[in-house]
Amino acid sequence: MTAAEDTLFFAGADGTGEAALHIELDGWEGPLDLLLDLARRQKVDLRRISILDLTDQYCAYIARAVALKLELAADYLVMAAWLAYLKSALLLPRTEAEEPSPEELALRLQLRLQRLAAMREAGARLMARDRLGRDVFARGAPEGLRVERRSVWECDLYALLCAYGTVRRRGEPVVHCVRARAVMPLDAALARVAKLLGVSPGWRELRSFLPRGGDWAEPRLARSALASSFVAALELARQGRAEIAQDAVFGPLLLKARAA
């Protein structure tokens, strides 16, 4: 602390005071840091420190810094104001139900200083330990341990046989058989519907135009005949050779030849 003391009580002793104070302010990390330094100067246990003395020292210090026109961070000034308030509260007769009490505020400040001092001390002790890479050293050139990964391949007989099956299938020539499906082509339907329309004078249901019996009983062929005949009917209507009527939705489709 002696170095800090020197700078604090520079009082122009060596003519470099102004600069020293400036540097010193840079060196303090905030008001709490400065307060701890001042408290240490009381050379008593932090638990027995006088908050009032501390306040006076801090305020005097800040006042001096201001007189030297040094720029002070706002939080130094806030702390100064707060300490001045704390001092007045401690000195004035107690007002009723003041929360928090000035004693509590003083105690809180003291506890905070103790904690900061404890951590500063702890940090110093930590740094003074025998440190790896500074005081003690690990092996300079370790060979290193190697973990060699070895694959254990997994495969079972079923997978093997499936694979062989796949290979054999792939090797077989691929033959595509497209079976001709029995349908009624549109041309045939057109011819058939046109012919039947010509021989029937009135309305006739579309279904009555369909061929029956034999192969036509097969459902898929029957469906094809119905679809083709319907398209044929639409085509004839478009050509003006037939008329189509349907009385109800999904009702029977009626067909009639149109007088040309």
Next chain:
Amino acid sequence: MSDDLARAVEAMLFAAEAPMREAEISAHLGGAPVAEALRALVADYASRGIHLVERGGRWHFETSPDLAHVLRRDREEPRHLSRAATECLAIVAYHEPVSRAEIEAIRGVQTGRGTLDVLLEAGWLRIAGRREVPGRPVIYATTPAFLSHFGLASRRDLPGIEELRAAGLLEPVDAVLEAAMARGSDESAGDRLAETGQSA
């Protein structure tokens, strides 16, 4: 051991990033003669897991040669054989001995060198010589390890083509799939067909 010089030499060689000459060690210790300390250390470590050795005039610690195996650890990692490798293995098993060209002809796909390497490494294939044709290609065959891994007494235990066919393994994928689907959704498929019939 209480000899401070030997302790210093010991620590220095331990922390050194490269082997050190006797003169270097001595220079670090203010010129103290270190030959005696080195000799003492060699003796100290003779029966330990670490030895102090001199190589080409430079000293360093190294692990005892008989412990090389503990510095290396094998870890087994189970891995599934790739489809390509499984197919190659199957082809060799059914057709051995075969060359790579023959495997490719049967698979209908090019086969990477790595695929066969995996099977050689797994110990399931071996190189069974060379085929006496132009180019003398290497031919492959299966190993006893292959038989025992797959639980086969001999290659004759591999199911024949007819058996594979019976097991459905040779049917085209579509047919097998269709059959499976039909079997799987019997009643619902039936319903659907009946419906279609009506609506026609």
Next chain:
Amino acid sequence: MSDDLARAVEAMLFAAEAPMREAEISAHLGGAPVAEALRALVADYASRGIHLVERGGRWHFETSPDLAHVLRRDREEPRHLSRAATECLAIVAYHEPVSRAEIEAIRGVQTGRGTLDVLLEAGWLRIAGRREVPGRPVIYATTPAFLSHFGLASRRDLPGIEELRAAGLLEPVDAVLEAAMARGSDESAGDRLAETGQSA
């Protein structure tokens, strides 16, 4: 020494590039229990220039601290830590896990992002999750590398941690304050206030 297991452990820790957990050592040796061997080695090396030490549950060899002066020559001093960083490190080590706000509450000053970054980069601090309070602040803790760098077997070995704990200096101000205020004006508080009054 003729114990093969101890020799193997010795060689392994000697060759390892990083400190090893007892379980890792054991795994490398096929699961053999190594606690006994480690104890024997610690004793073997106690008076040598190299020591076997445990730091945060991990074992490694390092040079004896009393030989620092021999070895430090022509080695670069590890980067000097700023006062802010030293304080942060101490606060995290003694209070872990802590948030940045908690560090700042103790230091009474804002902590630049860079200060914690330096410690994270050095590998001495790690982010240990988030505190489940509003804002979910990140909390910091020390690493095994911190313990090994500062030669600590565990956080219990932090200098003076027991005394600090006993004195309540590791508890938040609020907690201690409440207790102190609840005690009311016991003698020490009375003294202090009397003193304060006098000095005014």
